[in-house]
Amino acid sequence: PWGCFPLNYFFSSGLDGGSSAAQARSAIGTLIAGEDKAAPLSDLAISELLAEKGIKISRRTVAKYRAQLGLGGQSERIRYV
Numbered sequence: 001p002w003g004c005f006p007l008n009y010f011f012s013s014g015l016d017g018g019s020s021a022a023q024a025r026s027a028i029g030t031l032i033a034g035e036d037k038a039a040p041l042s043d044l045a046i047s048e049l050l051a052e053k054g055i056k057i058s059r060r061t062v063a064k065y066r067a068q069l070g071l072g073g074q075s076e077r078i079r080y081v
Contacts, residue, residue: 024055025065032071037079 027050035041041049043062050057057065063073071077 021065024050024057024061025069027053027055028062028065029069029071032066032077035077037077040074040077042074 028046031041031046031049043059043066046066047057047059047062050062066073
């Protein structure tokens with residue numbers, strides 16, 4: 001009654017290093033929440049920090065996931081003190 005689903009429907013998409021996309025989005029949100037608001041992290045810096053933690057994703061993927069989380073770019077997140 002539910003129809004047929006492809007096998008990959010039941011698994012989350014993985015990234016290099018065995019991390020899932022959901023873990024990467026969570027890590028990006030955590031990094032942005034803890035950043036210095038006067039000097040926010042760039043997408044490249046976020047990508048490099050995640051690579052140090054074993055989550056290897058490109059700058060473009062960071063930008064895509066950041067947009068999915070509803071977070072602005074570096075220039076949109078800056079707060080002048």
